[in-house]
Amino acid sequence: MSETKAIATRTSRKAQHTLLRFLARRAVTSVILLFGIVLVTFSLTVIVPGDPVRAALGEGAASNPATVEAFRQKYGLDQPVWIRFFIYVGNLLRGDLGTSLKSGQPVSADLAKAVPATAEIAFYAIIISLAVAIVLGTLAAYRRGKVTDQVVRVVTLIGLSIPTFWMAILTYQLFFMQLHWVSGSGRISPTITPPPRITGFYTIDYLLNGDSVGFLDAIGHLALPVLVLSLFTIATLTRFVRTSVLEVLDMDYARAARAKGLSGRRVVVGYVLRGAALPILTLVGIAFGSLLSGTVLVEAVFAWPGLGTYAYNASKNLDLLAVTGVGLVVGVIYLVINLVVDVLYGVLDPRVRLS
Amino acid sequence: MARPYRHVAAALVAAAAIVLAGCSGGNSANNSSNSSSSGGTLVVDTAFSLETGDPGRNYVPTGNMVLHAVYDTLLTFQGADSTTPKPDLATMKQNADATEFTFTIQDGRKFSDGTPVTADDVVFSLDSVAGITDSKANFLMAGITVAKVDDKTVKLSTKTPSLQLPAIVTNPSLAIVNSKVVQKNGGTTDDKDAAKTWLDANSAGSGPYTLQSLDLTSQVVLVKNDKYDGDDKPAYDKIVVRNISQSSTQLTNLKGGDSNVAVDLSGDQVKNLGDGFTVNSAPSAETLFLLINQDKNVGGATASPKFAEAVRYALDYDKLLELAGSGSVQATGVIPPMFPGANKSGVKQDLEKAKAALAASGYTGQEIKLQFPNDNPVGGVEFTPVAERVQEQLKAAGINATLAPAPFATEVQPYVKAQEAFSLWYWGPDYADTSSFLPFGPGQKVGLRAGWAAEADASIADLVTKAQNATSVDARNSAFGDYAKAMQESGPFVPLIVPGINLASSTKVAGLEYNVTWTLDLRTLHPAK
Secondary structure (H helix, E strand, C coil), rough: CCCHHHHHHHHHHHHHHHHHHHHHHHHHHHHHHHHHHHHHHHHHHHHHCHHHHHHHHHHHHHHCHHHHHHHHHHHCCCCCCCHHHHHHHHHHCCCCCCCCCCCCHHHHHHHHHHHHHHHHHHHHHHHHHHHHHHHHHHHHHHHHCCCHHHHHHHHHHHHHCCCCHHHHHHHHHHHHCCCCCCCCCCCCCCCCCCCCCCCCCCCHHHHCCHHHHHHHHHHHHHHHHHHHHHHHHHHHHHHHHHHHHHHHHCHHHHHEEEEEECCCHHHHHHHHHHHHHHHHHHHHHHHHHHHHHCCHHHHCCCCCCHHHHHHHHHHHHCHHHHHHHHHHHHHHHHHHHHHHHHHHHHHHHHHHCCC | CHHHHHHHHHHHHHHHHHHHHHHCCCCHHHHHCHHHCCCCCEEECCCCCCCCCHHHCCCCCCHHHHHHHHHCEEEEEECCCCCEECCCCCCEECCCCCCCEEEEEECCCCCCCCCEEEEHHHEEEEEEEHCCCCCCCCHHCCCEEEEEECCCEEEEEECCCCCHHHHHHCCCHHHHCCCHHHHHHHCCCCCCCCCCHHHCCCCCCCCEEEEHHHHHCCCCEEEEEECCCCCCCCCCCCEEEEEEHHHHHHHHHHHHHHCCEEEECHHHHCCCCCCCEEEEEECCCEEEEEEECCCHHHHHHHHHHHHHHHHHHHHHHHHHCCCCCCCCECCCCCCCCCCCCCCCCCCCCHHHHHHHHHHHHCCCCCCEEEECCCCECCCEEEEEHHHHHHHHHHHHCCCCEEEEEEEEHHHHHHHCCCCCEEEEEEEEECCCCCCHHHEEECHHHHHCCCCCCHHHHHHHHHHHHHHHHCCCCHHHHHHHHHHHHHHHCCCCCCEEECCCCCCCCCCEEEEECCCCEEEECCCCCCECC
């Protein structure tokens, strides 16, 4: 018995060391990748045709040589590109993402407001999408070829085919303007005061401050953007869950479980879903990253002051450091998500853990 | 039902109840509109172009709108008028040469902290804009010196006649700030100025509203200034100006009762608003025009006044105007219709005249590129359909144009460097004065972008000089009129459309006024009786 315990302890320690080595290796790779992202994004802002000074100053001020000169000096645009890059990287190491040419505010401060706004809708959208997709996808696979399967497949196909921005406009007109079921645009109503910042998620911050009015108002404003983003993600995930579950249902161990007399529900929940979890997890990671970084049109329709809106405005205005900052944030988002997915692989699959 | 499922069901019901309760928040402007007949909160939706709450560093439309409500200027425009500056903080007298302008601060004017407005505040405010060289508004103070005469009087001087100065000082960028408060928070009159951060969160003005909060990406909140002592008494306790970038969302918000005023609706959108809404459609001060470069090295076969004439008469302006919607009018020249000196009527299509001019120009049917920015609609007018219609109409007159769109930030470079042979652009005034349109003249800023040097048309260049040096309003307006007429006859520009601006509000709000500089006058808005 004690020998068994010792073996278990050794195995556990070995697994911990393996995990630590894995995390250390990923951290080093991430730093190299992030440097690459910064290099590419910074280079693109230099290569792209157009004068950022004119874009930032506008017609009148750009005709004033004194203002142009002062502006170039202030933002270091009078320096050669390679010096600007090294200054940028140096500042980056100190956590300084530079100053927005357009707003004159630190890019990190701008992003600190924009990222949680997008993260909040993305977080709720992915939770809802995952829950619905697992149920629908599993149901469709379990009843392969039957009416339920056909309906789910057609509905998800429709969900994939409808442009998200169109769905956003449509649902906003219907549920807000016609039916008055949901609140208007933005994160909160104009008569409501934003919560003191703790997490940046208004729903959570209102709750932490015990402000139920603010919490309900924030929920009311979240409802439609989350719904619209969820619809597309549900459609994508559902089809993928169906395929993954179908593959596992045909595997020997699933058949064996059914042959042993286990109920269909127990087979699906206890065996099939666990087996199908790894590919689903990968897609969930990608979908979450996509929600965090690619919600420009939905944010525009719902006047949501998030990362997509910030990125669009920064690109349009040739706001160089803001564009680079967004590139860096999106890069970090994908790196973190991939890391989390890889770690969860280990948690879900003992073979990965032990390898 | 098994226990785990009961828990799940209960959780789902609770979640649904929370969502429904939250969702029923509904229409915020309507919720506050009970009080809007006696003040309350006014919600205004607009697509933000907002960079700071510091008036001396501001030079963008939403900034002008907001800061005009918070800060007073020496002079101002009333309502939709953009021709006659009226006293705001001060009255004005000028000398016969139009080089000295003496401003006397009106009695009783106070900042929001209750301290009186003095000449020192005026000198500090204007010197700050002149001294902060990286301020976008710095150019407004070019050539103007400011001197205190006594505690209530300030003199602004220029070396050359400057009849545009009264219009310039109406600009919210030249607002008068409480110098003691701003200095205490880092304000200076040179590049060391560090008051921006404080002014982005607070205000130090004497206008009818004060700044409660400013978020450059989402909303600005203004509250009533109880100590305001001017003519525009604040009608609302609070004004919330929100950033709604999509005009379709502005429309839905207005119809759904989430906002009281929408600023950026297109002509088509206001057409279908129906009862319960007030619409104010008016021509803006922007002009869409075609540029025909007169430099042979750039324009080649099309670099001639005759080719410009052919283009001018080849176009059907009424058909072009169809693309612009309510409030838009044909551009009658380089000066928009609301400014003194503008032509009374525009060019009419004359294909015979166009073909004759084309034959005389030496153009023999070559493909020419029509360059334009395709991501920067002006007054709701998209450039791509306008360019397409121009292309189609020119083809009927024998001119073969291919479309060459590009993003604004990319396209603006060759435009300002005079590298475009044929392009579609727009121009708006730097300040509300006809002199803002003199840059189209030969040898001037926009003229040079068309490869049009001063010596290319000495007579029009003389008209520009005459208008710039005029010392009486009548003489200047007469010079503007001659300039506009001459430009329309022989300039390298073909003005097309003055896009409309469409302000819309619920009928519970009155006083909807468009102004060239601050777009919507928040001061004049009040609950309808």
